[in-house]
Amino acid sequence: MSVSRRHLLSLAAAGTALPAFAESRPVLRAPRLKPGDTLGLISPAHATYEREPFQIATEALQALGFKVKPGAHLRARHGHLAGTDAQRAEDINRFFADDGVQGLIALTGGSGGTRILPAIDYAQIRRTPKFFGGFSDLTALVNAIHQQTGLITFHSPTALSQWNGFSVEHFRALVMQAGTPLLKNPTGELGEHLVQTNDRIQTIRGGRARGRLVGGNLAVLTAMAGSAYWPDFRGAILFLEDINEYIYRVDRMLSTLRLTGALSQVAGVVLGQFTKCEPGEGYGALTLDELFDEYFLPLNVPVYRGAMIGHIRRKFTVPVGALAEIDADAGTLQLLEPAVG
Known part of the structure; x- marks a missing residue:
């Protein structure tokens, strides 16, 4: 029996609600990499x-x-x-x-x-x-x-x-190492400040959910819309990041995700870093806070912002297709199965 199957059966026995993520095909795992490979x-x-x-x-x-x-x-x-x-x-x-x-x-x-x-x-x-x-x-x-x-x-x-x-x-x-780490931003890195100012998490809507991870760069992802390569968003945990996009363009790309029905299908959302995504010259703009609230709060799924994913110096490795649990209150992603064999 697979690790994920055992985990889900134990959750069911404990009375925990099981996810409705899609399993449209068998999941393949590459052999883990070893020194000397x-x-x-x-x-x-x-x-x-x-x-x-x-x-x-x-x-x-x-x-x-x-x-x-x-x-x-x-x-x-x-x-x-x-x-x-x-x-x-x-x-x-x-x-x-x-x-x-x-x-x-x-x-x-x-x-x-x-x-x-x-x-x-x-x-x-x-x-x-x-x-x-x-x-x-x-x-x-x-x-x-x-x-x-x-x-x-x-x-x-x-x-x-x-x-x-x-x-x-x-x-x-x-x-x-074929591990199942908890993807969590570091805490307690105060530097010269009284409180942590970098790599902070913001909970947009709390809660937990499980699903297979899909996503990445928002601009590239939306450029695939309608093609045979478009991910299966049903019951997925969607993670997004971007860089150097005016906020009105971020708005347009999120609108694409909504129009395709992708947003209405996900079980949870992890927003990484939107680096240098600012208002364009000559345009009035919503803030990213306002934009994310408008698109993600109506979904009624767990959403948090600030994960160390994106065009930043320190970053997570995120396995696309692996089963994970989002905890939007804690601002974490827990991998529930190894991503390699």
Whole structure:
């Protein structure tokens, strides 16, 4: 019997209400990563123009204990993209078919991931499930791969992210140790202040709920609306983050989620960091507080804001497709099953 099945049966025996999350397909888990494993380094979105970022990314992954195999087109360029659509998809498909590669991680984000979704070999991924991680524009691929194959993927640091102690700890716990950590912002970090001023949690609507995690970058997620790669939101825990978007654009994107029916289907919402999302020049704007209240309070599900997810220095690794419990009063996500095998 699976870990999640045992957990849910114990909850039922205790009289706890069970979630109504969707189980539309079997969930696949990649083998956990081990020191000495080889990671395929890919660039599915923006081109990288200088040599040093490739060196830094390679050294960081090696410091984590991995060998690194660069994609054949890692340094390619096609306009702002890291090669043509065919080249970027080919690197992903080759690494999933390569028995000498145990996982794939993106060099960086940017834009362009949605362009290659039809060219990904999802049948191959089902045959050879492997770790796949990245964030920002990688929202397209981590959600599409899970939707098409059932594989749990990872909204994780990219190879060029800041691999500080916090980010490394959460990455290793989920991806290398097959743990079920509690994703909780650190507390008690006062610095020179009387109270904590950074990484604070705001409860928008309290409560607990369980569901499978979907989400990521709001702009990229909404760009997938109506496609075959759009996530299944039924009974899901939705997590969102964004950067450098005027508030009226955030409003428009949340409206898209509402119009598609996605928001009405979720069991809970975790809002990460909306970094530099401010009023645009010449526009009157709602505040983010007002905007989030208007969209999420009517859902009558648990919602909290401020999770360490997004374009920030220290970040959680979040497994897309894994079963989790949100506690909006405490501002936490508890993983209820391992995300890797």
